[in-house]
Amino acid sequence: MENKAPFLSRMSKWESIFAIGWLPVHVLVLPLLLALLFPDMSAANLNFWCYVGGGAVLSLLCVRFLVRDFERVFDRPARILGQALLGFALMMAANVILSWQLSFFLPEANPNNEAVMQLARQEKLRIGFITVVMAPVLEELMFRGGVFGLVRRWNRPAAYAVSILLFSACHTWQYALEDPIYWLYLVQYLPASFLLCWVYDRNDCIWTSILMHMINNSVSLWAMWLGVG
Numbered sequence: 001m002e003n004k005a006p007f008l009s010r011m012s013k014w015e016s017i018f019a020i021g022w023l024p025v026h027v028l029v030l031p032l033l034l035a036l037l038f039p040d041m042s043a044a045n046l047n048f049w050c051y052v053g054g055g056a057v058l059s060l061l062c063v064r065f066l067v068r069d070f071e072r073v074f075d076r077p078a079r080i081l082g083q084a085l086l087g088f089a090l091m092m093a094a095n096v097i098l099s100w101q102l103s104f105f106l107p108e109a110n111p112n113n114e115a116v117m118q119l120a121r122q123e124k125l126r127i128g129f130i131t132v133v134m135a136p137v138l139e140e141l142m143f144r145g146g147v148f149g150l151v152r153r154w155n156r157p158a159a160y161a162v163s164i165l166l167f168s169a170c171h172t173w174q175y176a177l178e179d180p181i182y183w184l185y186l187v188q189y190l191p192a193s194f195l196l197c198w199v200y201d202r203n204d205c206i207w208t209s210i211l212m213h214m215i216n217n218s219v220s221l222w223a224m225w226l227g228v229g
Contacts (some may be wrong), residue, residue: 009072009204011065011149018061019146026054026142027170043115044123048130055134058141065145065206072205080203084212087199091216094191110185112171117224124225131221136213143167143193144200144209152201160201164193192216 011019030050034041059066073080120127143163152159168189175182200209 007149007152007201007204009069009145009149009200009206010153011062011145015062015065016146016150018058019141020150022054022058022138023142023146023166023170026050026138030054042122044119044127047119048123048126051130051134051138055130055138058138062141062145066141069206072203073207076203080205080208080211083199083203083208084215087195087208087212088215088219091191091195091212092219094195095188098188098191110188112175112185113220113224116221120221120225128221131217132214136210136217139167140196140200140206140210140213143170144196145206148197148200156201160194160197163197164190167193167196 030053031046034046034049038045116127116131120131143166147166148159148163150159151162168186171189172182172186175185196209196212199212200206202208
């Protein structure tokens with residue numbers, strides 16, 4: 001069923017083009033370009049510049065959208081924080097159930113989490129910065145502000161489906177190319193993908209999903225550092 005409710009958190013035409021167009025740049029073009037130009041660059045440095053460079057560029061291109069939505073934070077700060085925390089709590093509960101179920105099929109740890117932890121051991125401060133700050137901003141602009149916001153103009157369920165699928169696949173595809181069984185890990189990202197869309201849609205403010213994403217990444221990173229995740 002198509003959505004007819006007003007949704008004010010909408011990117012302009014060019015902001016949508018920039019946000020969605022940056023997806024292939026972030027996933028393929030920029031990493032390959034950096035690897036070709038700087039063949040001795042470490043994985044930690046490559047990730048740092050992909051996220052910091054991409055986050056800075058896309059934030060500048062979409063700065064009016066970010067400012068417009070940030071004004072809504074001042075109108076209802078308690079609600080924005082509460083909804084971000086609610087989304088995070090629901091996601092944690094879903095992740096516990098899914099992780100237990102997937103453990104019967106995939107005894108190994110999530111390869112994406114393992115890669116982040118390995119990089120964090122090499123460059124704790126820089127990887128922490130991109131994980132907690134830059135990744136949430138960049139990914140929310142692409143997947144929620146860009147993909148979800150554009151598709152939602154015509155069909156709300158489709159907006160959820162497309163954004164959820166792309167976000168989940170973006171975190172698993174490189175491992176699934178090596179072994180198709182790793183596509184199963186895509187399921188682990190479905191709760192987060194859905195709830196990030198949900199808090200954005202429910203609050204009409206991209207900063208709600210950015211904040212939830214920041215909280216999730218902060219807790220996940222600390223858990224990995226402490227050896228409990």
